[in-house]
Amino acid sequence: GSTLTSTSGPTTGYGALTDVFLGFNTRITPDLVVGLQAEGSMSDLNFSSSGLANYQYFNSAGLTGETASNDFRPNVHLRWMASMLARVGFLATPETLVYGIGGWTVGGFNYQNLINTTFYAPPDQFIANGPSVGAGLERKIDSNWSLRAEYRYTYFLPADVRSNFNFASSLPGVQSETVNGRFENSMHVGRIGVAYSMPAGR
Numbered sequence: 001g002s003t004l005t006s007t008s009g010p011t012t013g014y015g016a017l018t019d020v021f022l023g024f025n026t027r028i029t030p031d032l033v034v035g036l037q038a039e040g041s042m043s044d045l046n047f048s049s050s051g052l053a054n055y056q057y058f059n060s061a062g063l064t065g066e067t068a069s070n071d072f073r074p075n076v077h078l079r080w081m082a083s084m085l086a087r088v089g090f091l092a093t094p095e096t097l098v099y100g101i102g103g104w105t106v107g108g109f110n111y112q113n114l115i116n117t118t119f120y121a122p123p124d125q126f127i128a129n130g131p132s133v134g135a136g137l138e139r140k141i142d143s144n145w146s147l148r149a150e151y152r153y154t155y156f157l158p159a160d161v162r163s164n165f166n167f168a169s170s171l172p173g174v175q176s177e178t179v180n181g182r183f184e185n186s187m188h189v190g191r192i193g194v195a196y197s198m199p200a201g202r
Helices: none
Strands: 001-008 015-027 032-046 051-061 064-070 075-093 096-112 124-140 145-168 175-195
Touching: 001 015, 001 064, 015 075, 015 175, 075 124, 075 175, 096 145, 096 175, 124 175
Parallel strands: none
Antiparallel strands: 001 051, 015 032, 032 075, 051 064, 075 096, 096 124, 124 145, 145 175
C-alpha cells in the first residue's frame, strides 16, 4: 500500500452567483439607518487548486523506502450559501444610502480528486461557515425600488472531510482508500442588484 500526503493552493478561481434576500431597515436618526437581512444564494464558484502529492510505499514489513510524487488537483466548487447579515448605513442624500454590512455565512461545497484517479473518486460534499463583511451603495429610483452595488468578503473556516473509496482490483478481495482532507477557502464578491421596499404598516 501507500500513504499519501498532499497539499495544494493558494490559488484563484472565478464564478457567478445569484441572491435572494429579505430584511428590514429602520432609521434611528434622520441620517442613520440600521437593518437586518437574511439571504440565500445559488452559485457556481470555482475553488479548485493545484499542488503536489507525495507517496510513501509500505508492505507487511513496514516502509519499503520507495517514494513517488505527482500533481495534486482537487476540484472544489461552492454550490449554495445562506447568510444572516446586519447593515448600518448613512444617508448621503435622501435617495442615497452608503452602508456597511456584516454577518455569518454557511456554504455548501462539492469536491473531487482527493486521490489522483477520478474513476474511484465520486463527487462528495462538505459544509463550511464563516464571517462576511462588506460595504455598498443603495440608490432609490422611485418610492419603492432601489439599485444596489456591493462588495463583500467571506472567509470560510477550515472544514475537515473524510472520504472512503472501495474498488475491485487484480489482488484478492477489495482494495480500499481512506482520505482525510481539510479545506480553507475565502472569496471576494461584487454584487449588483435591485431591492423592493415596502413601508411599514402597509
